[in-house]
Amino acid sequence: MDSNSNNTKSIKRKVVDQLVEGYEFATQLQLLLSHQHSNQYHIDQTRLVSGSGSVSGVPDPVDELMAKILGSFHKTISVLDSFDPVAVSVPISVEGSWNASCGDDSATPASCNGGDSGDSKKKRLGVGKGKRGCYTRKKRSHTRIVEARSSEDRYAWRKYGQKEILNTTFPRSYFRCTHKPTQGCKATKQVQKKEQDPEMFQITYIGYHTCTATDQTHTKTEPFDQEIIMDLEKTLAASTVQNHVNAMVQEQENNISSVIAVGAGMVKEEENNNGDQSKDYCEGSSTGEDLSLVWQETMMFDDHQNNYYCGEISTTSHQFGFIDNDQLSSLFDSYCA
DNA sequence: TGCATTTGACCGTA
C-alpha cells in the first residue's frame, strides 16, 4: 500500500474520530438540554395551555434542533462508513487490531534493527540477536485493571521487566505467564503500586490464560483478593459494571471470569503467530471463545428492558447503550467477518 | 546447575 493511501486513511480516520466525538457531545448536549428544557418548556406550555388554549402537538424546538444536529452527524458518518467501513466504528465498536511490526521472521532484520541507529552510547548487540523489538502492537479487548492489596494471584508469572513510569513514584513491573514458552500462553500482567496508597497495587491483566498448567487448580479468576475493577478510562462506568458484576456473580458462581471490565488496551505482542492480524483478533489471542467471553463480560442482561446492556469501551469514547439479540448477532458477525 | 530476577538496551507509537 502506498503512502498516499495510508495518508488518506489516516486523515479519514481522524475525520471520523472527530465526527464520532461530535456526535457523542451532541448526544450529551441533547440529554442535558432536554433535561433542563423540559422543565422550562413544561412550565411555558402549561402557561400557554392555561392562557390561550391548547398547544398540544407543538414540537419542542430544542429537541427538533438537536435531532437535526444528530441527524447531520449520523448522515456524514454513514457516508464515510459506506466509503470505507473499516475506518468507521460507531456507535458500538470493538477496536480492531493493527500490525505495525516488521512482518514475518524470514524478513530481513534490517527493518527491525536498523530503525534506531542513532544512539551511539548504547551498547550494540551481537550479531544474530537482531530479533528484539520484532513484535506486533495491537489493540486488544482483554484488558482488565484491578486494584488489590497483593499482586499475587493463583497463576504463575515470570517477571520480564521493570520500568520507571513518568510522573509515578513506583516502577511498573511486567510479568508474563510462566507457561508461555511451553504452552504459548499469552497472558501478561503489569503491576504498579498506587501513588496514594502504596499498599495497594494496580494490576493490569492483558489477555487470558490459555495454558493448562497442572498447578492451576482454581477457576480462572484473577486475582483472588481483587477489590476494585476498573475500566481503562472511566471509573464511573466501572462502578456501574461492578454493580452488575456483583449481581451476576451471585447468580453465576460457575466458570465465568470474575474480571469484567474489558477495555481496548493497547499492548505489544511478540511476532509469534503467522496469521494476519484481523484473524488474530477474532481467533488468535482473541479466540472465538475468548470473544464470546468478552461479550459475556461486557453485556449485562437487563431484566427490565429485556435487552443486553452493552458497555462500549474504546480509546476515545465510552458509552453504554442497549442492543437486542439480533443486533448482538449481527455485531458479532461483522467483527469477525 | 538451572531457574528466576534485574537492568540497560532496543523498538514502535504518539
Add this chain to the structure above:
DNA sequence: TACGGTCAAATGCA
C-alpha cells in the same frame, strides 16, 4: 523525540 513495552545478558539464589 519522549515514553512505555519487551528483550536478553548479567546476576542472584537455591
